[in-house]
Amino acid sequence: MQKFYNNPHRVVEEMLQGYLKSHPDLISKTGHPRAFVLKNLDRKSGKVGVVSGGGTGHFPAFIGYLKPGYLDAAAIGNIFEAPPAEVFFEAFRQADCGAGVICIYGNYKLDNQCVKEAAKMAARENIRVELICANDDIATISENGDRTNSRGLAGEVLLFKIAGEAAARGKSLDEIAELCRRANRNMRSIGVALAACVIPEVGVPNFEVVDGTMEFGIGHHGDPGLFACKTRTANETADLVMDEILKTYDDSEKHEVIVLVSGMGATTSMELYILYNRIADILRGRGITCAGAFIGNFFTSLDMQGVSVTLMETDDELKGLVINME
């Protein structure tokens, strides 16, 4: 696949420069070239600062969520690589408005190490940081339901919105951390890929999806999931995904959910809506109320041809924070 690149080793820098030029009034540079902050953030506001970060290649994550009602500061890594601790630390310093910082990140080894190290650095400057580790990918859940080693998938975006809205409404760090942890517990995601992505510096697909097959339970970096199988139709794919996600749902109870269907980069909106058409029918058939559906490229994986589906069981409080997500 041909690309609009210049130098595959400079895509992150050039993308960030282009993004900043297209949003001249929104984002400020900081003391670190890979940490960014909202230009109009009022550091005397006493509101909780909301931070996230991670590797590049997941646009709009992470730089694209640096906007009012979402993130206040972001730490940007290389393609599919966690930003070093000092980048997160600079983002924490920038986002701190006197009420502490909440940091939402995906459950990957290096990200975990870097945010923890950065939180220690912040503590030495008396900035309290609460870490929220998104681990919504149920393809990597352990058999007993433990999610300690589960990956983060697109559900992380719902946490950006929940934290961003709650912070804007003046909630405390402890309250926001509780909301995010509850939302994260309530989320279950599955990814499916029909074709792999290509890391610019590598130039060839970083894993293989044999034509005529699909990869079920794929991660955001092409890390494999539950199984490969013969390619299904859109409806059959939605059925498989929803069977897995709804496995723990008790049909005798009332459930209300938020649905997030995210393309992984090269997937067309037409495909996402065809998938959602079936997902909506499945929910109705199971008597599950859909409080809001968000369909689009919310958390991509370079140019992967794939989709992730996230269900979050909701309640009035979470719903009120998420519902106007864009």
Add this chain to the structure above:
Amino acid sequence: MQKFYNNPHRVVEEMLQGYLKSHPDLISKTGHPRAFVLKNLDRKSGKVGVVSGGGTGHFPAFIGYLKPGYLDAAAIGNIFEAPPAEVFFEAFRQADCGAGVICIYGNYKLDNQCVKEAAKMAARENIRVELICANDDIATISENGDRTNSRGLAGEVLLFKIAGEAAARGKSLDEIAELCRRANRNMRSIGVALAACVIPEVGVPNFEVVDGTMEFGIGHHGDPGLFACKTRTANETADLVMDEILKTYDDSEKHEVIVLVSGMGATTSMELYILYNRIADILRGRGITCAGAFIGNFFTSLDMQGVSVTLMETDDELKGLVINME
């Protein structure tokens, strides 16, 4: 390329159904299954109705622009096919709130015929319709600068926003038509493709871009443009595009522009921002002020790997109508 489809002959229906299910409070069905209207449109408001329509495969055009501040009603055709006159007519009837209807459409033969026929049908019911024909694609401009036969490209989206905002602010049909015609005259667009799209019912690319080459001046349906050439870098591509667009700009005059960089379906946001990074530099180098830059999938061409760049010379009035586009 594998796809999340069920039946290639049913993608339009299933996409529309999925879209409506994901926006249950936004859009109403009408007397024709391919015409849609805003649910909360106040037909006694006396505001001008804003309509567009065209073939499917250009998401978010057209159904995705059915939202407050953009379109009030939309007519949806099959993949890359104009909706029949009766669909446009139903959209006109639905959008009419007593002050007439403005209909924005792309300059393609069948679209032209259908909207004109529909406008006649509307006239018989005393609904006045003003037709705005978007023809911003300068790859198809005649040598003397005449645009009678120029195709519409993504610039049409700016007209949706201008008309939608102006109508919401109570402008008259004549005023809105003048604004749209001025904006259309001020727009110049060029498309570039690195790979063709695949029409679902056909199943193979609808034109060929030989690997190692790119197609310069491509249309939204894969219709070829000015020339094919060896694939350039992103910066060289932006240079070529901007040379063509800025050909008629007089550097001794002051220019202020709105920029729209739209992916064509399979293009990643990273690529779009890398291209914009250069476009912004070119504008600055030429002393042209950028009043707003919109980067994303605004008008796609199924899964084409390509981009269109639109420049619109702006003024305070047009700028005020476009600037909060999403």
